[in-house]
Amino acid sequence: MTVKRMDNIGIVVEDLGETIAFFRELGLELEGRSTIDGEWAGRVTGLDDQRVEIAMMRTPDGHGRLELSRFLTPPTVADHRDAPVNALGYLRVMFAVDDLDETLGRLRNRGAQLVGEVVQYQDVYRLCYIRGPEGLLIGLAQELT
Missing domain, CATH: 3.10.180.10 (2,3-Dihydroxybiphenyl 1,2-Dioxygenase, domain 1)
Incomplete structure (x- = not known):
């Protein structure tokens, strides 16, 4: 199965x-x-x-x-929210978005902070990592067509 x-x-x-x-x-x-x-x-x-x-x-x-x-x-016992990108274990969730700049602007209004910078991978994607609520690591990717 x-x-x-x-x-x-x-x-x-x-x-x-x-x-x-x-x-x-x-x-x-x-x-x-x-x-x-x-x-x-x-x-x-x-x-x-x-x-x-x-x-x-x-x-x-x-x-x-x-x-x-x-x-x-019971109360929570550990906190991994500030772990760097190369930490072991589950790390982040990645979302495909239509317009990276527009999405990033809206999320910044809700406290999101850019981790590094927005980069372009070849002619395929624009990508970035952000810290969202409570320091959660979130990836955003815009497919370039």
């Missing part, structure tokens, strides 16, 4: 409302928001007394999703 699809990427945040607003500005749609708790949830994650507020964000094409989670209990 093979994988059918990648369903979502999970990101743990402290301020769920601000993070939802940021990704809405990027163009994602809020599918739903809920609190998850109970014995079954702890069995899945290995965290006993788990209570988590989640929001599911969907890309406009309907193929990609981000699951944003804010842990109420």
Whole structure:
């Protein structure tokens, strides 16, 4: 049996409302928001007394999703948000955008900061990394045609 699809990427945040607003500005749609708790949830994650507020964000094409989670209990135990680009483990999510400059301008109004600079890769892409809400590393790519 093979994988059918990648369903979502999970990101743990402290301020769920601000993070939802940021990704809405990027163009994602809020599918739903809920609190998850109970014995079954702890069995899945290995965290006993788990209570988590989640929001599911969907890309406009309907193929990609981000699951944003804010842990109420237990408290978060590690913080990888300031890790550099060459850190081990999951690092960033990359979004294809229509207009990199316009998107970057809108996200800067929500506090995004450019990590390096906007660069052009051959005649194929314009790319950049930004730090979004809570220091999350996000890639933006505009395909050149």
